[in-house]
Amino acid sequence: MVAHMKILIVEDDLEAAAYLTKAFREAGIVCDHASDGESGLFMARENSYDVLVVDRMLPRRDGLSLISELRAGGIHTPVLILSALGQVDDRVTGLRAGGDDYLPKPYAFNELLARVEVLGRRKGRPEQDMVYRVGDLELDRLSHTVRRQGREIPLQPREFRLLEYLMKNAGQVVTRTMLLENVWDYHFDPQTNVIDVHVSRLRGKIEKDFDTPLLRTVRGAGYMIKDEGRAEA
């Protein structure tokens, strides 16, 4: 069902790169590796990748200049920046240089995988879809209404945005930090389970009176909204 995603990892730590390559392959993603900035730039230009995972500090050419160079050359492959510098300002400079997402080291592989998948699918998914559908759940972005089996479910504005983000990435794992970033626009580590509480509240509203669950908790990673029935069919 899913066409194989192809990504390039530009990372100078060979052990980390080997681990990532193996883990991505196990997740069904084709993975190339470049160990310095120059060869990374060359490979990204010569091949067509769905996502680039770029370490910020690289020999021969640093990550940010690699991205700027690519963008200057008209290549708009989504880029996820990995960095040991994890603070707010570094994030901002990373995104300004043309990166699409930023993940501070050390990170959980599940977090990286979820983000890469979201970035990779972004290309094919039309942003201007006005109605998102997952199974019998329907979200109308124009009128801000949510219906299930034709019945309207009243949601708070933030719950609506939460559901909107989950449905936009239906079938993909969305982590807690991704939710905090995209729904609340905050990039800190919430420490406690604030996001979980929001999600379970939302789940209560969209699943309470219905038989089939839609919103799954993915252990050790995050959440995923998916039409279970159809997936099994």
Added chain:
Amino acid sequence: MSRLRVLWRTTAVRLSALYLLLFTLCALLLVIYVTAMSQRLLANQTREAVAAEVDQIEAIYDRTGVAGVLRTLERRARQPGANLYVIASPTGEILAGNVAWLEPGLLDAEGWTSRPFLYQRYSEESGDKHLALAEVVELPNGLHVLVGRDLQEPQKFGGLVRHALMVALGIMGVGALVIWFVIGRNALSRIDRMSHATTRIMAGDLSQRLPVNGSGDEFDRLSESLNAMLERIEKLNEGLRQVSDNIAHDLKTPLTRLRNRAEAALAQGASESDYRASLEDTITESDQLIRTFNALLMISRVEAGSAVAEMSPVDLSQSVEDCVELYEPLAEEQSLTLRGEAAPAVVIQGNRELIGQALGNLIDNAIKYAAGAADPEIRVTMAARADAIVISVSDHGPGIPADKREAVLQRFVRLDESRSKPGTGLGLSLVVAVMELHGGTLELSETTPDGGLTVSMIFPQNS
């Protein structure tokens, strides 16, 4: 000797030396000019007087002949302070007048003597010679008449002017030297004191400050800005030292625990599920470590200032609303009610992320510690004071005793009562750092006289 050399290297001394040199040159030129001018003036006067008298004599000769001239000159020559008068034969023999001796050859040529000459009067002792200027005319009958004027007066006058100027110059020169010396010494001793203080600072005593004498001159201003810089460095240094202490104390403990756990799993290693459980624990533990580490780094970077300071207008009301909205379900889960009351559209210059995180930390704390309190209400309020905007988070939990409020703001300080709760002990430290970044303060007080805790973030207005 080396002191003098050092003195010479100071800018003030070099400048005053240059001024002294220029001043001396100008003064010398002035002396030369003034004496030359006055001499010239006096010489002209002499010439004019002599020329007038010669004209008169010629006129008298025309009217009354030689006898008249002789009479007139005899009369004039006897007057006190008279000019020089000589009537000589065509061969140069002195026939009449008030001059006993002249430099020879003067009477031969008509007109002005080419230079001042020496002469001697009758009345004076021999050897007492004076300088004079004179004009010689030849009367139609062949007699030579010399009319001259003594140059002693003009020369005395010129000497007086020169002397007065030299004395004045000397006084000024000495004054300049004294001032130069005093300024130089003063500058030198202050620089010495500064460099002594600097040496002590370099030796590691960052609490030393450069001397300030309150005069507000350039040395003082320099010392003051250097002192401000030292203050900042000392603070950063202190922060750095604290971080390394914290790392030593509070990161080594969980690391040791992590290691022990892995070791124990290896040693006992029964079934695969045992391994799995140990590994999962290890990941949880290392996540907690990473979290602590990130929080520490974040605090020191916020404290270091500019690094994180992407400052832009922040709508505080929006921040309060967002945070209350974010934590509200969590509070509800703990059977607490979280209510926010934000005045609309209060905007300050700040960092939205950091303010949000700080406020989140405070609300999170309130939820953690007020859980199970008799009064379940947690209120986030916003008040505008004349000079500040105050955001307060008030709970009715156990509160913090007044004498411990200072301590909990420090890194890793957790009161005994809270050790059982999750957390890094860094939450409030981050809030303090964020407030400092915004030029504000953090205040802890009780919510009601009975207890509870109110934490107030005080943002100075127009910060």
